[in-house]
Amino acid sequence: MQWKKVLTSMKPYKPGRSIEEVTESYGLEKVVKLASNENPYGCASSVSEFLQSSSMPFEIYPDGHATTLRKKLAEKHGVGEESILFGNGSDEIITIICRALLDDKAHTIMPTPSFSQYSHNAKIEGAEITEVPLVDGLHNLNAFLSAITERTAIIWICNPNNPTGNLIPHNELINFLEKVPKNILVVLDEAYFEYVTDPNHVDSIKLLERFPNILVLRTFSKAYGLASFRIGYAVGSSAIITELNKIRNPFNNNSLALAVAGKALEDEGFIEKCRELNHIQRERFKSFAAEKGIHMYDSQTNFVLLEVPIDADEATEFLLQHGYIVRSGNALGTPGHIRITIGTEGQNTGLLKAFDHLLKEKGI
Ligand SMILES: Cc1ncc(COP(=O)(O)O)c(C=O)c1O
Incomplete structure (x- = not known):
C-alpha cells in the first residue's frame, strides 16, 4: 500500500x-x-425524558442541514444561520479545518501542551507545525505572533486550554487578534466555555464582526453532558463556513443527536x-x-x-x-x-x- x-x-x-x-x-x-x-x-432531565419517549423514523437519513438545531443555535448566539457548521463532535470540525487549509506547503501554529487533535490532523495533511510552549499554563501569544510566516494558514488557540485549564485574559486575546494578519484563520477552541466563571471573560462569538478571521468551536460533549452523541459546532463568518461545509460529510450528525442537542438548549x-x-x-x-x-x-x-x-x-x-x-x-x-x-x-x-x-x- x-x-x-x-x-x-x-x-x-x-x-x-x-x-x-x-x-x-x-x-x-x-x-x-x-x-x-x-x-x-x-x-438535563428534560433530555433524558425526551430520549425515553421519542420515536423516530430510523430508516430516514438525518437532516443534513440540521435545520432545527441550526435555528436554535443561531438565535442563542445572535448570528446568522449560515454562520454555523456542525461536526460529529468538535473533533470532526478540527479535521475539516485541516483538510480545508493545510497541505505540505502550509504552516500552522499551536500551543503545547494542548489538545492533541490539532497536531494530529495537521501532521496527516503534511503541514509544517510550530508548537509554542505554554508559560505557566498560559498561551505565549507574543511567541505565536513571532512564529507567523507567509505560509501560516491556521493558528490554534485552546481557551481555556486542555490540559492546563488556564483561560487567556480577554484583553490579551484582543491585542493578539488585532495583530494577526486577516488572511490567517484563528481557531478559538472553546470546548469548556460553559464552565468559565471569570467575570471578565467575554463571549468570543461577539468578536466575530470585529475579527472575521476567527472561528469559534463549541461542543455538546462537556457541560451539556452529551459526549456520546458526538455533536460539536463552529461559529464563523458565512464565507469561512461555506468553504468548510464543502468538506463536511453529508449526514455527519445522526437524527437522535440533532434532536437531543436541540432539547438540551431549552434547559440553560x-x-x-x-x-x-x-x-x-x-x-x-x-x-x-x-x-x-x-x-x-x-x-x-x-x-x-x-x-x-x-x-x-x-x-x-x-x-x-x-x-x-x-x-x-x-x-x-x-x-x-x-x-x-x-x-x-x-x-x-x-x-x-x-x-x-x-x-x-x-x-x-
Ligand atoms: C479542547 C478540546 N477541544 C475539542 C474536544 C473534542 O470534543 P468533542 O469532539 O467531543 O466535541 C475536546 C475533548 O476533550 C477538548 O478537550
Whole structure:
C-alpha cells in the first residue's frame, strides 16, 4: 500500500480506560471515571425524558442541514444561520479545518501542551507545525505572533486550554487578534466555555464582526453532558463556513443527536447549575492543593491538573487501584501532573481521600 509517509510515525488516538475494563481488571465493585472531562451530573432531565419517549423514523437519513438545531443555535448566539457548521463532535470540525487549509506547503501554529487533535490532523495533511510552549499554563501569544510566516494558514488557540485549564485574559486575546494578519484563520477552541466563571471573560462569538478571521468551536460533549452523541459546532463568518461545509460529510450528525442537542438548549438552567456546582468543587481542589503544598494550574474548566509526588503513570495506577480513573500527565505532555475531571461532591471526596492516601504513603 502507498500509505502517506507520515503515518509510519503516528499512533491511533488512545482514549482513557473505560469503567468496564477497569472494574474487570482490578476486581473493583465501583469505579468512577474522572478522565475525559465529561459532565458528572449527566445531562438535563428534560433530555433524558425526551430520549425515553421519542420515536423516530430510523430508516430516514438525518437532516443534513440540521435545520432545527441550526435555528436554535443561531438565535442563542445572535448570528446568522449560515454562520454555523456542525461536526460529529468538535473533533470532526478540527479535521475539516485541516483538510480545508493545510497541505505540505502550509504552516500552522499551536500551543503545547494542548489538545492533541490539532497536531494530529495537521501532521496527516503534511503541514509544517510550530508548537509554542505554554508559560505557566498560559498561551505565549507574543511567541505565536513571532512564529507567523507567509505560509501560516491556521493558528490554534485552546481557551481555556486542555490540559492546563488556564483561560487567556480577554484583553490579551484582543491585542493578539488585532495583530494577526486577516488572511490567517484563528481557531478559538472553546470546548469548556460553559464552565468559565471569570467575570471578565467575554463571549468570543461577539468578536466575530470585529475579527472575521476567527472561528469559534463549541461542543455538546462537556457541560451539556452529551459526549456520546458526538455533536460539536463552529461559529464563523458565512464565507469561512461555506468553504468548510464543502468538506463536511453529508449526514455527519445522526437524527437522535440533532434532536437531543436541540432539547438540551431549552434547559440553560441545567448549564448554569452545572457551572455553579463545578465552580464550588473546583475551589475545593484549589484548597486541597494549597493545604498540601502541591501545584495546581489555575483552571476555568471542569478539570484540574494537579502535581503528583511520584511518576504520573504510577500515581494514575495508584488511583486506579482505588477505583478512580484519571489521566496521567505523561500522556498529555505534562509529566509530574495528573489531570482529574471535577466530579460530584461525593466523587471528589473519595478521589481526594485516595489522593491524600497517596501523599501520606510518600510522606507528604
Ligand atoms: C479542547 C478540546 N477541544 C475539542 C474536544 C473534542 O470534543 P468533542 O469532539 O467531543 O466535541 C475536546 C475533548 O476533550 C477538548 O478537550
